[in-house]
Amino acid sequence: MNPNFLSDLNSAQHQAVTFTGGNLLVLAGAGSGKTRVLVHRIAWLLSQGASPQNILAVTFTNKAATQMRIRLEQMLQFSLASMWVGTFHGLAHRLLRLHWQEAGLVQSFQILDADDQTRLLKRIHKALSLDPEKWPVKQSQAFINGNKEKGLRYSEAATNGFVDPVLIRVYQAYENACSSSGLVDFAELLLRSYELWQNNQQLREQYQKRFGHILVDEFQDTNAIQYAWIKSVSSSDSNLTAVGDDDQSIYSWRGADSNNMQRLKSDYANVNVVRLEQNYRSTATILKAANAIITNNKSRLGKNLWTNCGDGDPIILYAAFNEIDEARYVVDKIQLWRKQGKALNEAAILYRSNAQSRVIEEQLLRAGIPYRVYGGMRFFERAEIKDVLAYLRLLVNRNDDAAFERVINLPTRGLGEAALVLLRNHARLHNCSLWKAGETMVATQQLPARATSALSGFMSLINDGSMQIAKLTLAELVQFIINLVGLHEHYSKPQYQEYKQSRLENLDELINAAGQFSTLVSEDDRQLLLNAFLAHVALEAGEHLDKDDSNNCVQLMTLHAAKGLEFSLVFLCGMEEGLFPHIMSMGSKEELEEERRLCYVGMTRAKQKLYMSCADSRQLHGSTNLRQPSRFLREIPPELIKSDTLINSVKPALFEDLSQDLSHGQDVSQGNDFYLGQNVSHQEFGEGVITSFEGHGEHTWVRVKFRKVGSKLLSPEYIRGRVI
DNA sequence: GACAGTCCTGTTTTT
DNA sequence: CAGGACTGTC
Numbered sequence: 001m002n003p004n005f006l007s008d009l010n011s012a013q014h015q016a017v018t019f020t021g022g023n024l025l026v027l028a029g030a031g032s033g034k035t036r037v038l039v040h041r042i043a044w045l046l047s048q049g050a051s052p053q054n055i056l057a058v059t060f061t062n063k064a065a066t067q068m069r070i071r072l073e074q075m076l077q078f079s080l081a082s083m084w085v086g087t088f089h090g091l092a093h094r095l096l097r098l099h100w101q102e103a104g105l106v107q108s109f110q111i112l113d114a115d116d117q118t119r120l121l122k123r124i125h126k127a128l129s130l131d132p133e134k135w136p137v138k139q140s141q142a143f144i145n146g147n148k149e150k151g152l153r154y155s156e157a158a159t160n161g162f163v164d165p166v167l168i169r170v171y172q173a174y175e176n177a178c179s180s181s182g183l184v185d186f187a188e189l190l191l192r193s194y195e196l197w198q199n200n201q202q203l204r205e206q207y208q209k210r211f212g213h214i215l216v217d218e219f220q221d222t223n224a225i226q227y228a229w230i231k232s233v234s235s236s237d238s239n240l241t242a243v244g245d246d247d248q249s250i251y252s253w254r255g256a257d258s259n260n261m262q263r264l265k266s267d268y269a270n271v272n273v274v275r276l277e278q279n280y281r282s283t284a285t286i287l288k289a290a291n292a293i294i295t296n297n298k299s300r301l302g303k304n305l306w307t308n309c310g311d312g313d314p315i316i317l318y319a320a321f322n323e324i325d326e327a328r329y330v331v332d333k334i335q336l337w338r339k340q341g342k343a344l345n346e347a348a349i350l351y352r353s354n355a356q357s358r359v360i361e362e363q364l365l366r367a368g369i370p371y372r373v374y375g376g377m378r379f380f381e382r383a384e385i386k387d388v389l390a391y392l393r394l395l396v397n398r399n400d401d402a403a404f405e406r407v408i409n410l411p412t413r414g415l416g417e418a419a420l421v422l423l424r425n426h427a428r429l430h431n432c433s434l435w436k437a438g439e440t441m442v443a444t445q446q447l448p449a450r451a452t453s454a455l456s457g458f459m460s461l462i463n464d465g466s467m468q469i470a471k472l473t474l475a476e477l478v479q480f481i482i483n484l485v486g487l488h489e490h491y492s493k494p495q496y497q498e499y500k501q502s503r504l505e506n507l508d509e510l511i512n513a514a515g516q517f518s519t520l521v522s523e524d525d526r527q528l529l530l531n532a533f534l535a536h537v538a539l540e541a542g543e544h545l546d547k548d549d550s551n552n553c554v555q556l557m558t559l560h561a562a563k564g565l566e567f568s569l570v571f572l573c574g575m576e577e578g579l580f581p582h583i584m585s586m587g588s589k590e591e592l593e594e595e596r597r598l599c600y601v602g603m604t605r606a607k608q609k610l611y612m613s614c615a616d617s618r619q620l621h622g623s624t625n626l627r628q629p630s631r632f633l634r635e636i637p638p639e640l641i642k643s644d645t646l647i648n649s650v651k652p653a654l655f656e657d658l659s660q661d662l663s664h665g666q667d668v669s670q671g672n673d674f675y676l677g678q679n680v681s682h683q684e685f686g687e688g689v690i691t692s693f694e695g696h697g698e699h700t701w702v703r704v705k706f707r708k709v710g711s712k713l714l715s716p717e718y719i720r721g722r723v724i
Numbered sequence: 725g726a727c728a729g730t731c732c733t734g735t736t737t738t739t
Numbered sequence: 740c741a742g743g744a745c746t747g748t749c
Binding site: 060087089186187189250253254352353354375409412416417418539541558559560582583584585594598620621 | 725734736737738739
Binding site: 623 | 740741744
């Protein structure tokens with residue numbers, strides 16, 4: 001290692017990296033070199049004699065964990081294999097695989113992802129005959145996950161305040177189903193491994209002793225169970241380093257509690273605090289604007305981010321006429337950026353919700369600009385992929401009812417709802433899995449003749465497959481299953497024609513992924529390798545397709561997904577009331593403050609140029625509606641903003657506060673672009689004002705309220721704009 | 725039992 | 740607009 005690796009740190013960073021007094025809380029503002037401090041600190045600890053296996057480094061996302069690994073590998077010469085670096089969920093899973101017996105699990109336990117969980121709960125609701133109107137599955141799901149995140153089992157869930165007994169019953173039934181199927185959901189990974197430590201003093205002490213240095217990234221995002229998990233592996237001799245920024249806490253809807261940062265001070269002895277307040281990322285203008293916004297939040301620890309960078313360009317605001325116009329504007333600016341010879345992957349388009357990406361994608365496609373969308377439907381969440389994975393899960397564990405239900409009739413083999421009802425009843429009666437129920441019912445001929453033969457065919461298919469595990473490589477096994485089951489034929493059926501191509505490609509990609517995975521994991525036991533692969537795909541649902549990461553693509557993602565990243569050029573789209581802040585998060589002060597933090601996170605991703613845009617009207621859920629610009633826009637000091645828009649006459653109040661400073665850009669209403677509230681004239685009907693747009697694209701109609709003849713719906717070609 | 729067609733409703737962020 | 744629930748036909 002370069003002995004001078006500390007020389008490029010500022011004094012606060014240096015202090016954090018080389019701290020020796022026990023526990024440390026690093027308050028690290030956006031762009032203040034947080035990851036750098038963590039990585040350097042680990043390197044420094046190793047240089048001071050700590051062994052890699054003494055270190056536990058926890059991050060929140062897979063992306064951050066990978067990043068940390070890569071940076072460490074660059075700095076150090078030796079292997080990191082014995083160092084525990086990963087996400088909370090990944091590490092908890094690792095622990096449970098090592099101690100499955102003590103944790104009361106079966107060795108072949110599998111991870112239940114959110115989608116599997118929904119399906120399972122749906123079945124449970126049905127079994128309990130719950131009226132879906134009165135008892136939505138989503139509610140149960142939130143209830144169960146919320147309680148697990150607080151560390152509460154169903155027996156404890158009722159203890160604080162009134163809880164409807166129905167929810168407790170669902171929770172209980174769900175727990176039973178999971179444990180009899182050998183399934184563990186995301187929250188369960190943490191809760192179960194926490195309980196493992198709590199109930200097993202010897203094991204706990206073993207790990208406490210091992211992990212002399214515990215480092216936690218994004219500490220503001222920890223929830224109760226994650227906090228307890230960390231606490232339980234900490235001893236009085238451990239050294240905890242927690243890094244976080246309360247202004248970037250954006251996951252409270254998932255149980256995260258940034259108060260955990262303060263809680264440290266009372267739960268741990270002698271917590272030293274280091275503040276990183278120098279920002280190395282953004283221009284002063286961007287930073288000032290972001291600071292101005294976040295200052296409106298009441299509940300914050302408070303800090304003062306500053307920078308040495310120059311002012312840079314003003315933030316550019318564009319009020320589009322609709323979402324298509326907004327997308328076109330963004331694409332125009334990206335083309336300009338490209339013409340200047342700048343890298344496309346330094347440009348990011350950020351939005352509040354995934355649904356917003358489609359319109360932008362269309363415009364990028366039309367302009368021939370390569371792009372990459374993060375999030376949305378991920379690779380391992382695709383139906384055809386999950387189908388194959390369900391087969392693999394059954395090979396590993398016949399009692400996996402969730403997998404069983406998924407593929408019992410895929411491709412259709414005459415085992416529909418009626419047969420399943422019989423199986424489920426038998427399974428419930430005898431308290432066994434669907435597979436076992438099937439075995440019994442086939443043997444004792446308790447099913448109609450047709451179903452019996454279909455079911456025994458299905459079961460021998462699975463049995464045949466599982467004999468191959470030891471013989472084939474992982475990739476060969478996946479291929480084998482696809483062939484055995486006849487998935488190519490299945491997806492080639494006429495009703496799937498539309499997606500056939502991409503589905504078959506995805507199946508090939510899965511074979512590919514399986515092959516790659518085997519080369520990455522050193523596991524000789526094929527059974528364990530398959531287990532590891534299944535866990536891998538559940539925990540990292542698809543960012544693995546990063547093979548073209550070096551590609552020069554524009555990056556599209558939600559604001560949440562952008563946390564921790566930085567780009568030279570950033571677009572924040574859909575800055576509208578109801579969209580951002582989101583309508584579902586406008587109900588309380590707390591939610592609104594979280595939206596504001598999200599805005600802060602988004603803005604501070606930008607290094608040089610920041611564009612923010614909103615639309616006058618937007619098509620949402622099938623209908624077009626009028627929008628108001630986001631309150632966040634008004635919280636930015638006007639002198640930091642330049643408008644690229646002709647001021648909209650119908651909504652002068654929008655930019656009231658900014659108006660003196662808005663430079664009147666070029667008229668964007670030239671050509672066919674009209675805007676709401678525009679004064680127009682018509683040969684026959686006279687003068688009027690545009691009140692709405694209907695339809696979209698080439699088929700946009702304009703509703704005009706005429707002074708004399710009232711409201712009319714017209715094709716835009718018959719009206720003329722009059723610039724006032 | 726399978727499947728196609730119709731009606732209806734609910735809209736966020738993710739390990 | 741899309742996905743899910745429900746209905747009717749083969």
